[in-house]
Amino acid sequence: MLTFVVRRLLLAVPVLLGVVFVVMLTIDLLPGDAVTLMLGEHATKDAVAALRAHLGLDKPFLVRYVDYVGRVARGDLGRSIQQNRPVAAELADAWPATLELTAAALLLAAAAGIGAGVLSAVRPNSAFDGVARVASLFGLSMPIFWTGLVLIVVFSLWLNWLPVGGAGSPAHLVLPAVTLALPSVAMIARMTRSAVLDVLREDYVRTARAKGVGEWWVLLKHALRNAFIPIITLLGLQSGQLMGGAVLTETVFAWPGLGRLMVKAIFARDYVLLQGAVLVFALAFVVVNLLVDLSYGVLDPRVARQG
Amino acid sequence: MRTLGSRLLAGVLVLALAVALVPSAGAQKRGGTLTIVRPTDPVSLDPNLETTAPGAWVYFNMLEGLLTLDDKMQVKPLLATSYEVMSPTRVRFKLRPGVKFHDGTPFNAAAVKFTFDRALHGTPPARWASLAGSLSGAEVVDDLTVDVLTKEPYGPILRTLAMYCMGIVSPTAVQKQGADFSRAPVGTGPFKFVEWKTNTHVIVERNNDYWGDKALLDRVVFRVVPEEGARMIALQTGDADMVLFPSPAQLPALRKDSKYTVHETTGIRVVFAGMHAGLPPLDDVHVRQAMLYAVDRKAILDNIMEGSAGPARGVLAPGVFGYKDMQLDRLYPFDRAKARALLGQAGWMPGPDGIMQKGGQRLSLSWLAARGRYPKDGEITEAIQAMLKDVGIEARVQVLEWAAVFQQVRSNPLSHHLFTLGWVTSNADADYSLYALFHSKQVPPTGWNTSRYANPRVDALVEQARRSLNQTEREKLYGEVQDILAKEMVWIPVYTTKEIVVTRASVKGFQVHPVEYNLALWKTWVEK
Numbered sequence: 111m112l113t114f115v116v117r118r119l120l121l122a123v124p125v126l127l128g129v130v131f132v133v134m135l136t137i138d139l140l141p142g143d144a145v146t147l148m149l150g151e152h153a154t155k156d157a158v159a160a161l162r163a164h165l166g167l168d169k170p171f172l173v174r175y176v177d178y179v180g181r182v183a184r185g186d187l188g189r190s191i192q193q194n195r196p197v198a199a200e201l202a203d204a205w206p207a208t209l210e211l212t213a214a215a216l217l218l219a220a221a222a223g224i225g226a227g228v229l230s231a232v233r234p235n236s237a238f239d240g241v242a243r244v245a246s247l248f249g250l251s252m253p254i255f256w257t258g259l260v261l262i263v264v265f266s267l268w269l270n271w272l273p274v275g276g277a278g279s280p281a282h283l284v285l286p287a288v289t290l291a292l293p294s295v296a297m298i299a300r301m302t303r304s305a306v307l308d309v310l311r312e313d314y315v316r317t318a319r320a321k322g323v324g325e326w327w328v329l330l331k332h333a334l335r336n337a338f339i340p341i342i343t344l345l346g347l348q349s350g351q352l353m354g355g356a357v358l359t360e361t362v363f364a365w366p367g368l369g370r371l372m373v374k375a376i377f378a379r380d381y382v383l384l385q386g387a388v389l390v391f392a393l394a395f396v397v398v399n400l401l402v403d404l405s406y407g408v409l410d411p412r413v414a415r416q417g
Numbered sequence: 418m419r420t421l422g423s424r425l426l427a428g429v430l431v432l433a434l435a436v437a438l439v440p441s442a443g444a445q446k447r448g449g450t451l452t453i454v455r456p457t458d459p460v461s462l463d464p465n466l467e468t469t470a471p472g473a474w475v476y477f478n479m480l481e482g483l484l485t486l487d488d489k490m491q492v493k494p495l496l497a498t499s500y501e502v503m504s505p506t507r508v509r510f511k512l513r514p515g516v517k518f519h520d521g522t523p524f525n526a527a528a529v530k531f532t533f534d535r536a537l538h539g540t541p542p543a544r545w546a547s548l549a550g551s552l553s554g555a556e557v558v559d560d561l562t563v564d565v566l567t568k569e570p571y572g573p574i575l576r577t578l579a580m581y582c583m584g585i586v587s588p589t590a591v592q593k594q595g596a597d598f599s600r601a602p603v604g605t606g607p608f609k610f611v612e613w614k615t616n617t618h619v620i621v622e623r624n625n626d627y628w629g630d631k632a633l634l635d636r637v638v639f640r641v642v643p644e645e646g647a648r649m650i651a652l653q654t655g656d657a658d659m660v661l662f663p664s665p666a667q668l669p670a671l672r673k674d675s676k677y678t679v680h681e682t683t684g685i686r687v688v689f690a691g692m693h694a695g696l697p698p699l700d701d702v703h704v705r706q707a708m709l710y711a712v713d714r715k716a717i718l719d720n721i722m723e724g725s726a727g728p729a730r731g732v733l734a735p736g737v738f739g740y741k742d743m744q745l746d747r748l749y750p751f752d753r754a755k756a757r758a759l760l761g762q763a764g765w766m767p768g769p770d771g772i773m774q775k776g777g778q779r780l781s782l783s784w785l786a787a788r789g790r791y792p793k794d795g796e797i798t799e800a801i802q803a804m805l806k807d808v809g810i811e812a813r814v815q816v817l818e819w820a821a822v823f824q825q826v827r828s829n830p831l832s833h834h835l836f837t838l839g840w841v842t843s844n845a846d847a848d849y850s851l852y853a854l855f856h857s858k859q860v861p862p863t864g865w866n867t868s869r870y871a872n873p874r875v876d877a878l879v880e881q882a883r884r885s886l887n888q889t890e891r892e893k894l895y896g897e898v899q900d901i902l903a904k905e906m907v908w909i910p911v912y913t914t915k916e917i918v919v920t921r922a923s924v925k926g927f928q929v930h931p932v933e934y935n936l937a938l939w940k941t942w943v944e945k
Contacts, residue, residue: 142820
């Protein structure tokens with residue numbers, strides 16, 4: 111078990127190295143330059159050159175890459191180009207907000223999605239199933255920024271129940287979490303429905319029913335537990351989606367998280383800050399996937415024995 | 418007798434006016450919190466690291482310079498009380514006595530010298546060093562007298578010192594706080610710093626020890642709301658009292674609604690379609706003039722800008738020192754026949770596809786533009802493209818993200834005939850535009866002569882005006898430059914920006930400034 115975790119964490123190292131390489135290369139290839147953007151329309155040629163040298167941007171790409179990786183290995187994420195503030199401090203300010211938002215959205219999506227999926231599977235082709243299927247199509251198709259604005263108009267402007275945006279209280283969390291969760295609810299509901307339906311057709315379910323086990327017990331103990339493997343896999347993948355969706359949700363709801371930080375860094379070509387933020391996202395995704403893999407063992411003892 | 422009577426009447430009127438004004442002044446109420454929503458968080462609150470609006474809006478209320486620009490764009494004393502020109506490169510300032518920084522440090526000549534040394538000789542130099550032209554430093558004469566020095570005679574020195582980013586900082590606070598100063602600056606202004614939560618808000622509060630009239634508000638909260646729609650909703654629900662960068666589409670409705678006040682004034686940025694005068698066929702003045710006749714600027718203002726911008730009367734905005742009305746509407750009224758006639762004079766004749774031709778060459782121009790850098794820049798580019806087509810000029814527009822456009826227009830050579838840009842005369846002095854934009858030596862990357870305009874007479878005039886400290890003479894020289902430019906036209910000036918701020922009607926005493934950075938909040942109060 112421990113060796114499995116350690117091995118997986120070691121495997122994350124080349125993944126992160128690759129992520130940093132791709133991000134740095136992309137920024138390098140993008141037209142536009144951090145220093146000229148930063149100094150603005152009125153900068154003199156000398157001022158631009160001086161600042162480039164000061165920031166080390168005049169060095170070749172590979173030198174900068176090796177420098178950066180070396181510094182990260184020593185625990186130094188560097189200082190943001192725009193604000194001249196330690197990147198670690200910027201990330202520390204922003205990541206709890208994103209964690210809070212994605213965790214809330216994931217919980218919401220899992221609860222609503224699994225609930226709706228199970229109910230649909232138990233009564234396939236019922237009225238509830240039909241409504242749930244149309245609703246999930248709707249949830250999947252609506253762009254996040256549009257759902258967000260509609261929710262703001264209804265719940266903030268018309269009903270005046272919830273704040274327009276910002277962070278600080280549980281009330282602030284409701285609208286962004288719901289907005290972010292909606293597409294995932296739809297995905298999870300559909301996946302749960304089909305997984306549970308599949309399992310309900312299995313021989314052991316028929317056996318259980320034949321033994322006289324109650325219908326709800328069949329569902330919870332036999333069907334759902336076995337259907338959970340694909341659902342958990344999907345939840346893991348969805349957490350990545352949610353982190354991506356957080357970029358839009360955070361913008362619409364003025365939520366002070368990593369997504370907003372990244373957008374700002376991209377427009378300013380602040381590659382140091384952007385790399386730091388991407389690293390955090392990549393690391394989070396690696397950890398979530400590891401947790402998903404570990405949960406397989408808990409749900410299905412056969413997997414644990416093989417591991 | 419009659420004259421005496423009318424004089425008396427005038428006197429009575431003046432008195433009546435004065436009486437009418439008193440109650441409103443008396444109604445000013447201390448206290449209250451003003452919540453402002455704006456699109457982005459500051460980069461920094463230290464002018465050394467931040468010269469753009471998100472930071473300037475905040476620090477303009479905390480830091481003060483020697484001079485300032487009032488809302489009529491006149492230079493007014495602030496931390497200086499008077500000045501005297503000692504030599505063409507030395508101006509002596511008497512400083513206001515008894516002023517203290519928010520941390521208790523006394524304000525004096527040493528603080529001025531410290532601020533300038535830190536900005537001009539630090540590594541790297543301050544962001545605003547590039548805005549400050551020839552400014553080279555300061556010398557302490559005595560505790561309350563300081564000499565400001567320039568490398569060469571520099572006419573725009575007073576307006577340079579009156580810029581929003583020239584605030585004097587507390588030397589003790591800079592030394593004590595180090596790099597953290599950029600997130601919690603200490604100045605002498607009517608408000609002082611309280612808190613900055615990244616991407617959430619910045620809070621400032623009234624400085625009760627302020628040397629002048631104290632601010633009326635207790636606090637100002639600058640909140641970040643990136644989404645335009647969400648900003649407007651925050652104003653409607655009362656979550657916010659003031660919106661910066663309001664949605665232009667909603668302005669007509671807000672102007673009619675008594676719950677809100679739309680504050681607006683003409684800004685100092687001109688948005689234009691620039692022409693590359695060094696690239697054939699635009700090296701021919703007839704072709705350039707034809708393009709001015711071909712563009713219906715009024716239609717663009719009425720139908721695209723919808724009242725959110727003013728007409729461009731030349732290459733400068735009216736608030737800028739040295740501005741002269743270039744009379745574009747009289748010189749180049751919208752007239753397609755005239756445009757075609759001028760193209761004909763230059764040898765261009767309609768081809769089979771309706772596009773003008775000369776020697777088998779089609780009149781086809783390439784155009785570089787961004788979308789969203791300046792209000793409606795993409796839309797005006799498309800509108801002008803269509804208008805040019807009506808007189809037989811094809812424009813091939815390439816829309817790129819701003820960072821990419823910026824890099825291309827800053828490079829040399831430039832392979833595009835046209836480019837949509839905006840230019841703000843940051844120090845409100847014509848030198849800043851006429852020198853950097855039209856002097857033949859100011860071709861990028863040195864300056865901003867993106868048009869590659871070259872006229873020895875203009876070079877001589879802008880050089881002479883830069884070196885003169887006689888403001889009347891300078892104004893005359895700049896007038897002549899604008900007369901020449903009006904004949905040779907290397908821009909299609911499209912509009913002058915308006916500075917627009919929307920508040921709830923309960924916000925009183927606010928005055929919007931032509932310079933977007935100068936967001937003065939000390940005379941504002943919120944009526945309960």
